[in-house]
Amino acid sequence: MEETLFFAAALGALGGAIGVVAQRNPFYGVLALIVHLFSLAVLFLLLSSAFVAAAQVVVYAGAVMVLYVFVVAYVGGDEESAFDPIPGQRLLTPLLGAALFVELSIAVLGSSLLALGGDGPEVAAGFGDPAAIGKLLLERFLLAFEAASILLLLAAVGAVVLAGKRAEVGSGPSGRHSPGVPAGPDPTSAERTPGGTAGSSPGHSAPQARPGEVPAVPPAGGSA
């Protein structure tokens, strides 16, 4: 039973990975990656790590893949051309990948890890469940947990700065404040706008057409 599940999930993971690499259309590549991630979650369950499997399904196959699908739909999934900038690139890279696989396998299997051939020790019933992982995260790995939270916060702020509407207005930092903020370009208004977006936007009755732009601009201006 365990072997059957392992080989089915391994086939799914490998097929999804090859689908990501071989599909011309990025949209189908994203769908193949979702298959790959679900198969990996099955493998994680077989390795008796329930929490990582659940996080894989919820975080990756749920949230991250939705982000990918949105961006592919926004950018437009153009199929890339078959033109090779380097001659023979499409023939040489699978050879390089095969060489990498052989090298990794030799490096791991040729090492003197004695337990590598076995199933691993018998583990207790609570191995890898959310309670055990949460206890580890909040006690022994608390520093890594906090660092991960700061990293996520920085990534969110960075994404707002990168993908904000700054590039389209394009005439400098004062030009994009002028339609929404009537107070003029003195520094007090620049300080007031990030904190007072919720309170100041009902005050402007005239720019009803662009309430979507007004909250998007002050974080980009405040952190740039």
Place this chain on the structure above:
Amino acid sequence: MSTEWYIVLSSLLFAVGATGILTRRSPIVILLCLELMLNAGNLALVAFSRMLGNQDGQIFAIVVMVVAACEVVIGLGLIVAIYRRRLPLDVDELRELRG
């Protein structure tokens, strides 16, 4: 199943992801192949964690997931910024680093 199988599968998936990064030219697909490689690393971490009967490897896998999510967010933000500036979404044409 013995741990060898998981490790061999992990290195195979890593090699497939590396092949994709070397072959493809769309930045979105390159990010997808990066995900493949990170997930291969995750699989190896969880397999070794099971082999040792120690849950620390699973914490490592979760931290790798967090880092992958941050990388995806920044990468997709860059792709949206590139698209807004009407630049081609092709890493061979974006090699000059000029805005």
